[in-house]
Amino acid sequence: MAVQKTHSEGTGLNNFWMPFTANRQYKATPRLLVKAQGMYYTDVEGNSVLDSTAGLWCCNAGHSRQEITEAVSRQISELDYAPTFQMGHPLPFELAERLADMAPGDLNHVFFTNSGSESGDTALKIALAYQRARGHSNRTMFIGRELGYHGTGFGGISVGGMVNNRKAFNSQLLPSVAHLPHTLDIERNAFSKGLPEHGIEKADYLEHLIAQHGAENIAAVMVEPMSGSGGVVLPPVGYLKRLREITAKHDILLIFDEVITAFGRVGDAFAAQRWGVVPDMITTAKALTNGAIPMGAVIVSEKIYDACMQAPEDTIELFHGYTYSGHPVAAAAALATMDIYRDDKLFERSREMEMEWQDAVHSLADLPNVIDVRNTGLIAGIQFAPSEEGVGKRGYDVFTQCFYDGLLVRASGDIIAMSPPLIIESKHIDQIVSTLEKAIRNAI
């Protein structure tokens, strides 16, 4: 008998199993975006929707930039694809040089991936390869952090600390991982403007983990300088520097996951620069191509690269890579994106707008059920007390109400997260605040 194929039962939406989505709920009341330009999406009914999330922390230069479209079209008609296994083409070399110039310290070598998740897993593998190459094969343990998000590969969910992302896969996570406590502390830090004052001592817990497991067994500590998916969890003042001091003291690698913080989000090319810490590796993706084409990159220090280059010259140094590592079309998109960031001075612009952004989002602090407003760079989180109808209900209601009123925000449980394109202007900030105010007042 022929296998019955199910199609969309009239909605046209049935066959796509959507990621991180309540599929049945969404498909009952879909929200479809069909166009984007600058700060705005257009939905399927022709309504304009202001984007306060840069897509998903991707489109830092605003949507549908002509320069990127042209670079991509040119590249795809000239060289659509070429392998980078024992072969090459010019663009990823050019892009790697460009990223190395932008990166802090001696982070000079770039391994290309296709996503933030792949960047996370790649960085973890490079950490193991480095430890082995320098004769520290015992150093295999990773230290992550509660509420950390490093994508959805097995490495990322193991080192990450998002409980829902781990639960169903718990039996097959990486075997040797410990977690630092997260740094969200509403009791002490509620309504902080910029980085919260309290919590540097949470970095000292690393000393405790090291004492417990032995520095000689630990390969790397991996954290987001600022965690978005965990609910806009900011690093307390001095916290990242303390992590750097402790990792350096014990000869443990420090990996910053900058998949959302790189490329101007906090007013510098990398959060590492804004917050004055040089890690050993930085992972990126998303705004690397302004979201236009999938691409990620891991930027690696000289010390790591050199250690891995000690084998005989005809040896493959790292048995790792992706068919699309350094894809020519993605690299063309990334180079065009870097040109826009430089020519439009978008990192500087991000810094110029951050005080206005801060004042605007904190003007929502006294609304009903708001228990915290937090911000840094062009990022904000607004947290609600959970409603009696359940955790996440209030966040979801605010998110949907905003959407129907022409504003895209992101809900993560009862936290609204915003990370607008860096081209944001005062009029957009006004629209964000007035739409949110109405939605928060209406939410039950």
Ligand SMILES: Cc1ncc(COP(=O)(O)O)c(C=O)c1O
């Ligand atoms: C900090 C961080 N790391 C990794 C990822 C995963 O990126 P991707 O969805 O491209 O795999 C994300 C995605 O939001 C992220 O925020």
